[in-house]
Amino acid sequence: MEFRYLGRSGLKISEITYGNWLTHASQVENDQATACVRAALDSGITTFDTADAYANTAAEKVLGDALAGERRESLEIFTKVYWPTGPRGHNDVGLSRKHILESIDGSLKRLGTDYVDLYQAHRFDVETPLEETMQAFADVVRQGKALYIGVSEWNSQQIQQGHELAQKLGIQLISNQPQYSMLWRVIEQEVVPASAQYGLSQIVWSPIAQGVLTGKYKKGQELPAGSRATDEKGGANTIKRFLTDEVLDGVAQLEPIAADLGLSMAQLAVAWVLQNPNVASAIIGASRPEQVVDNVKAAGIVLPSEAMSAIDAAVGHLAETDPSKTVSPESRPA
Numbered sequence: 001m002e003f004r005y006l007g008r009s010g011l012k013i014s015e016i017t018y019g020n021w022l023t024h025a026s027q028v029e030n031d032q033a034t035a036c037v038r039a040a041l042d043s044g045i046t047t048f049d050t051a052d053a054y055a056n057t058a059a060e061k062v063l064g065d066a067l068a069g070e071r072r073e074s075l076e077i078f079t080k081v082y083w084p085t086g087p088r089g090h091n092d093v094g095l096s097r098k099h100i101l102e103s104i105d106g107s108l109k110r111l112g113t114d115y116v117d118l119y120q121a122h123r124f125d126v127e128t129p130l131e132e133t134m135q136a137f138a139d140v141v142r143q144g145k146a147l148y149i150g151v152s153e154w155n156s157q158q159i160q161q162g163h164e165l166a167q168k169l170g171i172q173l174i175s176n177q178p179q180y181s182m183l184w185r186v187i188e189q190e191v192v193p194a195s196a197q198y199g200l201s202q203i204v205w206s207p208i209a210q211g212v213l214t215g216k217y218k219k220g221q222e223l224p225a226g227s228r229a230t231d232e233k234g235g236a237n238t239i240k241r242f243l244t245d246e247v248l249d250g251v252a253q254l255e256p257i258a259a260d261l262g263l264s265m266a267q268l269a270v271a272w273v274l275q276n277p278n279v280a281s282a283i284i285g286a287s288r289p290e291q292v293v294d295n296v297k298a299a300g301i302v303l304p305s306e307a308m309s310a311i312d313a314a315v316g317h318l319a320e321t322d323p324s325k326t327v328s329p330e331s332r333p334a
Contacts, residue, residue, distance in 0.1 A: 001044030002300040004280045007174030008199030009148060011117065013076050015274055015299040017203060018292065019049040019283040020059045030062055032287070037066035039289035043296040047076040049177075049203065049283055051122055052107050053083035064111035072113060078203075079107045080152060080177075082122030084333055094332045095125035100136040104145050119146035120177060124158045124328035130165060138169040150175035150203070155326045156194035163198035173200065175280070178326065180204035180273050182213060182254075182315050183242055186325040192278045201280035204273050208284075208295075210239035212247065213269035215255055219248040246318060253314035257307055263298075266291075270298035272311060 003012040018040040020033065040048070050063050060079060067075065081103040084093040091098050104119060119140055125133060137149045149171055151162060159176060166173040176195055178187045180202065187202065195202060208214055217223065251265075258268040270282050284295040303311075 001046075001296070003046075004201070006118070006148070006203070006280045007172070007195075007201045009172055009174045011076070011148060011174070013047040013203075013281050014045050015281055016043075016045050016270070016296050017047040017049050017078075017281040017283045018045050019205065019285050020063055021051065021054050021205070021285060030065075033062050034066040035289045036286045036292055037063065039286075039292040040296070041070065043293060044299075045292075045296060046074060047078070047281060049078040050111075051080035051083070051120075052085050052103055052110075053080070053122065057085055057106065057110060060107055060110035064113070068112055076117040077111060077113060078118040078120060078150070079111065079116050080120040080122035081107070082125060082152075088334070093334075095121055095128045095133040095136075097132055097136040100133070100140065104140050108145060115144055116146050118148050118150050118175060120150040120152050120175070121154070121162075122152050124151070124154050125332065126328065126330060127332050130158075130161055134162065134165040134169055134171075138166075138171045141171045148172050148174050150177060150200075152177035153179070153326055153328060154191075155323070156190040158328075159191065159194050159198060159200060163200070173198075175203050176200050177203045177205060177283075179206045180276075180279070181207050181209045182269060182272055182311060183209045183247065183319050185319045185321045186323055188276075188321065190323040191326060192276070196278050202276070202278050203281045203283060204279055205283045207273045207282040208266050208269040209242050212239065212242040213251060213254070213265060215251060215265040217243060217248060217251075219245050219252070247315075250315040250318045254311065257310050257314070261303070261307060263301070264294055266295050267298040267301070268303075268311075270295055271301040271303055272308075274298065274301070275303055275308065 002015045004015055006013050050060050081100055082095055086092050140146045163173050180187055258265050273279055273282050286292045
């Protein structure tokens with residue numbers, strides 16, 4: 001495993017982060033989830049990402065139980081706040097001071113830890129003054145409940161505003177967690193330059209485009225049984241935009257590129273996002289331990305320039321690049 005600094009901080013995290021969105025307490029039984037976490041630890045992963053909204057708080061508990069007994073100082077545990085949780089009352093959502101201060105306590109209890117290394121705003125809250133949000137995060141840091149602050153899917157202007165307030169409050173805003181893959185490159189034009197300027201790194205999710213970049217989905221063939229594309233709990237909705245014939249044709253052209261490099265398709269996809277110097281880590285999810293073992297081998301790989309060019313020739317024209325696609329809800333979700 002290789003490690004990178006997170007933003008303009010002294011915190012190092014593993015190049016591969018294990019995340020449990022859509023899996024723990026949802027698609028995967030708890031014993032299988034624990035096996036995946038054990039595989040991550042055995043593979044050298046030290047960084048684990050979750051959120052209070054995943055499986056309506058249950059995913060945090062599953063992750064906390066799976067990590068119980070590990071040396072806390074040897075791990076980097078991340079969680080998030082914003083989306084509705086619990087009974088989904090009128091204050092069980094957003095980035096108000098009330099919701100942040102109550103949510104961090106709930107997350108720590110479920111995770112079985114006194115602090116998280118990174119506490120992230122899961123989206124930008126247009127209904128709460130940013131000053132209120134950042135002050136609440138500053139108080140969480142000063143209370144020792146989080147060491148650093150991050151955001152997720154914020155645009156470049158929001159990152160700038162958050163950075164400026166964080167500086168005034170004497171805390172470190174060091175990361176953004178966006179979607180990023182060969183097929184989804186919306187952060188490259190604006191978010192990455194702003195992040196580099198203001199001292200943030202990217203911790204990217206969906207580097208294999210919800211599984212499409214593994215090559216398991218084939219044009220004209222039925223969807224594989226048990227795959228994310230057949231999961232009506234949420235997976236099918238997130239992946240369907242990538243399941244066009246044109247995209248699947250492009251992905252098929254990646255297979256010889258991966259083969260020539262001695263990589264699996266998933267390893268190629270994860271290694272690709274790690275070539276971006278502003279990316280500190282790629283989040284992988286898994287429903288089976290062997291998926292973790294395969295994906296983690298992307299750490300430390302340097303793709304040659306000719307491979308990067310071949311990847312662009314295959315799928316670059318199919319990628320979404322519009323920076324306006326980085327957008328938070330126009331109002332708090334109910």
